[in-house]
Amino acid sequence: MTHGEIVKVAGPLVVAKALTNPQMYELVRVGTAKLFGEIIELRGEMASIQVYEETSGVGPGEPVVQTGSLLTVELGPGLITSIYDGIQRPLDAIRAQYGDFIPRGVALPALPRDRRWHFVPSVKVGDAVVEGDIIGSVQETRAVLHQIMVPRGLAGQVVSISEHDLTVEESVAVLRTDSGEEKAVTMIQRWPVRNGRPYTRRMAPDAPLVTGQRVIDTLFPVAKGGTACVPGPFGSGKTVIQHQLAKWANADIIVYVGCGERGNEMTDVLQEFPQLKDPKTGEVLMNRTVLIANTSNMPVAAREASVFTGITIAEYFRDMGYSVALMADSTSRWAEAMREISGRLEEMPGEEGYPAYLASRVAAFYERAGRSMSLGSQPREGSLSVIGAVSPPGGDMSEPVVQATLRAVKVFWALDSRLAYARHFPAIDWLQSYSLYSNLLERFYEKELGERWSRDILEVRALLQKEAELQELVRLVGVDALSVADRLVLESAKSIREDFLQQGAFTEGDSYTSLRKQLKMLDAIMLWSHLAGKAASSGIPLDAILTMPIKVEIARSKAIPETNIAAFDTLEKSIERSFEALSEVDTTAREEYHE
C-alpha cells in the first residue's frame, strides 16, 4: 500500500502530498482514523480529497493510504432488502457491530460474506460465454431471481460449473479464455460508481411505468426507462409521492435513494415495506427493494456519492433484464453537496454558488436511465426509470437545480403549496405539469384499455383548462354571472378534482388504483358530465342537476374494491336512471309552468 501525507484540513476537504501516481476519483483512506475519501483534484504533487466522514481530529502530517481503485460498489446476491449508506456500507451490519450511532472509519463488506446462496447453473461445461452472458442464477428473495453474469472483460469456454450452495466469494465456474488461461468466476462483481454500465443499444420507451396514482397514470404518465422530476416546496408531499411510487410502481426492482433527507423517512420505509404486498404478485414489497440512506446529518461528501451508488446498483439489475425504478429524494441535496465541495475547492461559482458544471452533471445522471439491450450473446431487454425529487428554496421553480433538471427530464410533476394547504393530495398541479411520454404511450393504452382511455383523458384536460379560465372570471364577476353550460363545466371539473385526482396515500383501498379501475372511474364522471349537459339543454333547472344524490355515489366510487370492478356497471346504470328520473319529474314540472 502506498501512502502520502496530509498538509491541509478544511471540513470535508483534505489536501495531501507525496501520493504515488494518484488518479482522479481514486479511493483513499485518510488519517489515522482511516476515513474514506476520494481524490477530486490533482495539482502538481498536491491532491485534493473529499472525505466521506467527519474530519474533526484529523491534522497535517497524518498518512493518506491509497487503495489504487476508484470508488466502486459490490454487486451480487445480498443487495435486495439491504440498507446502505452513500458509499454502500451496510447500515444494519454497522448497527449490529457498532451500536446506534455511526462511528467513523468503519469498513464492512457490502455483501454478506458468510451467507450461502443456492447457485443453479444455466450453461454447461464446454459452452462458450462472453461478457454479460448469464451463466446461472440464485433465488435471492421470493420476488427476485438474481442472474449471475460473466463480468466485464471476460470471455471463454466453461471448464467447470455445478449446482452448489456458495458464498459470494467462492468460485461458481471456471472459464478458459482464448489465451488458454483459466479464470474463476465468483458471484460478486465490482463497478466504479461514476461510470455507467455498458449496454449494446438503447431504445425509445414504449410502455408506461404504471404507478397506481391516478393523476400520474392518466394525465402525466412516465414510461419504463423514462425520467421524471417532482419539484415542490416543503410540505407539498414530494416524499409521499416518491414513497407511493416505490410501493406501487410495476417495476421488478426498486432502488430508493434517501439523499440528504430525514432519518425518520427511511425508518418509515424500513418499517412499512416489509408489511406491504405487491398488488400484482402478492409478494412483500421489501423483497424487491434496495435502500440507500444518506440522511441530512450524515457526511455531505457521501451524500454526493449516494445517487451514483444507487444508480449503479439499479443498472446492474437492469442488465439482468429487469425493469428497475430508481427514486432519488432529493436531488437538490445532492446538488448542494456538489456546491459545498466546489466551494471548498475554491472553484469559480456559477449561478447561486452552484458549480458551473451543475447542469451537465444533472443531465449525465438522468441520462443513465433508459430502455436498453444488455451485453452478451443473447441480449436481454431491461429498463431503468429515474424519478428525482427536487426541493427548490422557497418553492421557486426558477432556481438552478430545477431548471437544470427540467432540461434533462421528460416528465414534470409540479407540486403546488396551495393544493397542499387545501389538502388536495397528491398536490400535482394539473396546469403546470407535463409529460412528454403521453403520445409515445398512446398505442399501449389503446391495446390494453381500448380507445375510451385517450378520449376520456382528452376531455378531462379540456375541462380542467376551461375551469381555470372560468375561475378567473368568477373571481371578477361572481359565479352567478356564468352561463348554465359554464356552471356545468365547473361542476364536472370539481368532480374530476375531488373524486378522481385526489387520492389518499394513507387510505386503504385508495392508495393504489389499477388502470382498469381508473378508466371506469373516469367513465362514470364523464357520463354524468355528458348527461348533465344534455339535461340542461333540454331545460331542466341547474339546481336540480347540481343537487342530484347520485353524485355522492360517484364520489364514493374511489372505495369500490379492485376485485369488484363490475360495480361500476351498476353505477353507470344508476347514473343513467337518475337522469331519466330527473327528466320525468321535470317534464311535468315544465308543463305545469307553461300552463
Next chain:
Amino acid sequence: MNRDYRTVREIVGPLVLLDGAQDIKYGELVELRTISGMRHGQVLEVSGGTVLVQVFEGSSGMDLGQTVTRFLGHGLQFGVSRDIVGRVFNGLGAPIDGVAPILPEKVLDINGDPMNPYARDYPDEFIETGISAIDGLNTLVRGQKLPIFSGSGLPHAEIAAQIARQARVLSGTDEFAVVFGAMGITFEEADYFISDFRKSGAINQSVLFMNLANDPVIERIATPRFALSAAEYLAFELGMHVLVILSDMTNYCEALREISAARKEVPGRRGYPGYLYTDLATIYERAGRIKGKKGSITQLPILTMPEDDKTHPIPDLTGYITEGQIFLSRSLHQAGIYPPIDVLPSLSRLKDKGIGMGKTREDHAGLLNELFAAYARGRDARELAIVLGESALTETDRTFVKFSDQFERRFVRQGRDEDRSIEQTLSIGWELLSMLPLQELKRVSPAMVEKYMPKQTA
C-alpha cells in the same frame, strides 16, 4: 500535551490566523490568553503550520503580539451525569448557577455521531399538548422535530411554554425532562421560560443553556450542540423522554453567517453559507427514538421569520429538514386569537401514524381532513366576499364562511392555561362540522357521522 504559541498573524472579525503550529487537528479546541482575559476558540482550518481559529467570544480587545494560543488536543466536550438535571449552564456548557461543578460520568463530543437510520424507531406515540390546533390538526408525536415559525411580536414563547407545561402521553408515567437552549434571546424572554418552568415545577426536571443577546455571538454555534448532547445522554442513556426547546434559531443562523462572511466564503442566498442546510440538519436530526431504547428526544425549535417571510432561507431550509411546522399568523394575533396558529400552512408530517384507533380516536383522521378542507374553502370564500361582496357568494359558500369564523373562534382560540383533552378537541370539531350541509362532507365516513356528529335538535 498542551502547546502554546504566540504567533498570531491576522485577526479578522471573529477569526484568528496563526503560524508555525505543529501537529494541530481540525476541530481542536483552543484557549487564547489575551490582554483582556481568557477566550475560547476552535480550529476551522489547518494548512501545514498555518491555523485558522474561530474565537467564540469575538476578537474585540485582542492584539497580535501578546495573544498566547494553547491547543487542547480535543474538540468541544461536555461532561455529563444525572446531576445536570436542574442546572443552568452558559452557552459553552459551564455552570453559571453558582452551585458546585458537575462531576462527569461521561465526557461527550458535542457534535455527536449521526444516528444510524437503521437504528431509528418510527415516532408514533401521540403527545397530548392540550392545544386543539396542534392536537387536533397538527398532532405532535414523541421523537418528532416540530418548529414554531413565528415573527417578531408574536407569542411563540407563551405557546412553547404552554406545550412544555401541558405535554403528556396518554399511557404511562415515564420520566421526562426539558432541555432549553437559549441563543441570543433577551433576558426577559429567557426569564419568561424559567419562571414558567419554576411555576409548573418543571424546573427541577430541566437543563438550561443560556446564551443571551449580550453574550458572545459565536458561542451560539456551540449552544444547541451542548443542549442536544445533554438531551441525548438523558434520553438514550437514562431513558428519559426529553423535550428540547431551542430559541431562537434565527440568531443561530446569523452567527453562522457572520463566521462564513469573515472566512470570505462564497455566499448562498441572502449571504447565508451554502452549507446552512447541512449545518441545520446536524442539529434537527438529533431528534428521534431508537429501537430498543426507552427514551426519546422531541424538538421544538423556535424561529422568527424575518418580515414574516417563509421563503427566507432560515424557515425554508428548516421546513425541509423538520417534520412539519407550526405557523403563527399575525392577522389571527391581531384579531385577538390565542394561540394564533394558522392551521393551513402548519403541518405535522408524522401525525398519520400517531392518530386513530388506539392512539387518539378512530374518527380523528377523517375529521381532521374534513376540518382542513372546510376551513380552506371557507377562507377562500371569505376572500372572494371581500372582493365581490357577500351577496356574490352561493348559499353554501356563505355557510362555509360562517364555519371558518367559528372555527377560528371556538377551535383555534383557547386560554393560555386551558388544557383541552383530545376528546374535547374532537368534539368541538364535530360540533363545527354540524354547521355544514351533510352532502359536502366527503372525507368523513357515514358511520363516523352517525356515531360522533351531534344530533340536530329539531
